[in-house]
Amino acid sequence: MKKFLSLLLAGVLLFVMAACTANENAGKETDSKDDGKKEEESAEKVLYLNNGQxxxxxxxxxxxxxxxxxxxxxxxxxxxxxxxxxxxxxxxxxxxxxxxxxxxxxxxxxxxxxxxxxxxxxxxxxxxxxxxxxxxxxxxxxxxxxxxxxxxxxxxxxxxxxxxxxxxxxxxxxxxxxxxxxxxxxxxxxxxxxxxxxxxxxxxxxxxxxxxxxxxxxxxxxxxxxxxxxxxxxxxxxxxxxxxxxxxxxxxxxxIIDDTNTEYQMYQSGELDVSDVPSELSEQLLGEAKVEDQAGDYFYRFNVNMEPFQNVNIRKAFAMAVDQQQMVDFVTKNGEKPAYGFVSYGFTDPSGNDFRETSGDLVKTNVEEAKALLEKGMEEEGYDKLPEVTLTYSTDDTHKKIAEALQQMFKENLGVEVKLANMEWNVFAEEQKALKFQLSRSSFLADYADPINFLENFQTGHSMNRTGWSSEKYDQLIKDAKNEADEAKRFELMYEAEKILFEEMPIIPIHFYNQVYLYNDAVSGIVRHPVGYLELKWADKK
Structure with missing residues (x-):
């Protein structure tokens, strides 16, 4: 629901996955201080989850x-x-x-x-x-x-x-x-x-x-x-x-634990019935985890009203300096798909084609072109030196690792030193809505199952826009798509809108979300919808 709101990878995974299932030690004797409490509640079916924040x-x-x-x-x-x-x-x-x-x-x-x-x-x-x-x-x-x-x-x-x-x-x-x-x-x-x-x-x-x-x-x-x-x-x-x-x-x-490693330790000790997979243990544990697709993106927003990102070529330079494949292979390491567009996989057009595959890769890593675009943008703005850039993220261990990786990519690929800043989620969300950041971490989980839900976020004045970007042509395409009864025509309008979004580049896509969690057979019936809702109505615990 967003599907927008601005969301976080670990926060999302902690939240959605934490609503999952029990680990192999749940219900067994452990050294946990909560053993006595669990024994007292043994007659009850109690599920122990982590909301993350x-x-x-x-x-x-x-x-x-x-x-x-x-x-x-x-x-x-x-x-x-x-x-x-x-x-x-x-x-x-x-x-x-x-x-x-x-x-x-x-x-x-x-x-x-x-x-x-x-x-x-x-x-x-x-x-x-x-x-x-x-x-x-x-x-x-x-x-x-x-x-x-x-x-x-x-x-x-x-x-x-x-x-x-x-x-x-x-x-x-x-x-x-x-x-x-x-x-x-x-x-x-x-x-x-x-x-x-x-x-x-x-x-x-x-x-x-x-x-x-x-x-x-x-x-x-x-x-x-x-x-x-x-x-x-x-x-x-x-x-x-x-x-x-x-x-x-x-x-x-x-x-309410916002650290993935602490969550995993609680899972191991039997204090939680589910855990996210810490990135440093992903290669070791991913084979034991359940992985499902989720309709959503992890991305970064430019503030087009703040220097230097009022310039489209500078925005494109930063976007093309990012290597999404390296990010999912060596930083997040949770089996995510790299994002080269905004609408995620899983939405089929009337011809039976996946929206993402048809729309194609709208941004790709290209260091040489990124350097050229940065130089061009600086000339257009009359910059001898690029204004200082600060990248802001909400406090979380996974967000920190991604931010540090981006910092290194910008340094190596553009020669730009970027500062990092972080803050607690609720404060971060309010500051981002108020357009207080130059470049900030974002996430979006679909509110309902249609590509328009992704694309409507960047309409002028939309509460999930949070970039300051505005395009009359884009706004009209979204409006027309919402009112178009012919599905083939509706999808063509959405394809065109996504292309405009990346021609203007108010965002940097990083990866599409998935749901990765560890659990054991003691818990069943939990439903995790691709749009991000968690259902415990049908859940059971032995």
Whole structure:
């Protein structure tokens, strides 16, 4: 959800993988100080995971990032949920009807759908939540996902009112939404946590209902029962959940550990049931790990409003000085695919061709051309000496290694000394949104399964743009693609848009994400969707 928000490789992997499974020592005798606790809980099915970092927020439109999604997707549920086959299926809505023109959806909410406090889930809760997502005062970076709702974009941009947003409660259990145009991926989009309902009565009485365990009210498979900020949080099975019989786990304990090596040590000692693979042990452990594709990118953003990156040739020079193949072979070493475009593999056009393969390599390592472009750009700007460049990343051991590798590549290939800076994730994210960095680490996990979700991030003014880059032609192509009913034409528009993105080069792609984790056979049924959501509804532990 992004799929954008700005995301981190280790944070993403820690978050998504941490929601995985148990290690070979889990449940066995170890020297861990938690042995006594585990013995006491032996009658319960308790899964021990690591979230990697403190969740940004459990407020659905605000927790629009990988460090919030994993937990939030199991605390709450929308009209539809991605099933075990990664396709949208009925969730809080038991059925729906679609109008002949494909623009109006009418959802029937389950009679037994309840909040964790026993209140019924109503159509009004969805109206309240979806309008709140689009309310400009909410400040949600996920608001753009609701622009396909008639009146949604105008309301979010301050050009319309909440009354103009075409969502309504026909009655307590019937919810209706009208779209601006038919959207083939609509049922997939609304599985995103940004579209989860909010208990209107609870939120009205306590606007900070999501901030602590004792005030949190959800409607998903699990309920938040403990949250010691920056330390850990705990979920327990939600007996009020409409499909509680399917849920097998009694409790999930999430640690908050931002170091991959510490996480792996906890996994070895039995304190965690899953672990990411530390990069220095990847060659040794990768054969034991499970590797799955994930729809998303690890990349760097230029700030085109800050020197020297206002110059496109200087941006291209830095991009072409990066060797993505070396990065995945010798730095991350987790089996990732190098990225030479932005849309990841796995999206098929109407001709049956993969989008990435058809669009091709839009940026490649070329040291000689990079040097020539740097010289040209400096001449264009009148630079005798390149202004000082600082590369900023969010604190994490893997991000540090990638940043150091980039620093070395820029030095060796361009003769440019780049300074490094890092900061804690929440501060980093806010500073990046405010365009405070020259060159900064970024990541994107798809919010829904379509190439447009990748490309829409770089529209002018988009909350996930964070580069200052703007192109009227690019904006128009994205707009046209969103409104194009002919799939072949729609893909052609998206191919053209991605080419423009790399002609202007506001980003440096590094690699496409995958999901790599260690686990044992004690845990089963965990589903990891390519778009980044984690499902524990079907998980079990022996």
């Amino acid at each position: 403190e969740p940004t927020s459990f407020d659905p439109p605000i927790g629009f990032d990988s460090v919030s999604w994993g937990a939030l997707n199991n605390l709450m549920e929308g009209l539809t949920r991605l099933g075990q086959d990664h396709e949208p299926e009925a969730a809080i809505a038991e059925k729906w009807n679609i109008s002949e023109d494909g623009k109006t959806y009418t959802f029937q909410i389950r009679e037994n759908a309840k909040w964790s406090n026993g209140d019924p889930v109503t159509a009004g809760d969805f109206v309240f939540a979806w309008k709140r997502l689009l309310n400009p005062d909410t400040g949600s970076s996920a608001a753009f996902l609701g622009y396909f709702i008639e009146g949604g974009e105008a309301y979010n941009n301050g050009e319309g009112s909440a009354d103009d947003v075409k969502v309504k409660a026909v009655d307590d259990k019937t919810f209706e939404v009208t779209l601006t145009s038919p959207q083939a991926y609509f049922l997939s989009v609304i599985t995103n946590p940004a579209f989860f309902p909010i208990n209107e009565k609870v939120a009205t009485e306590n606007p900070k209902w999501f901030a602590e365990a004792d005030s949190f009210v959800g409607n998903g498979p699990f309920n938040l029962t403990e949250w010691e900020h920056d330390s850990h949080f705990v979920m327990e099975k939600n007996d009020q959940y409409w499909d509680a019989e399917t849920v097998k786990l009694d409790k999930i304990h999430w640690a």
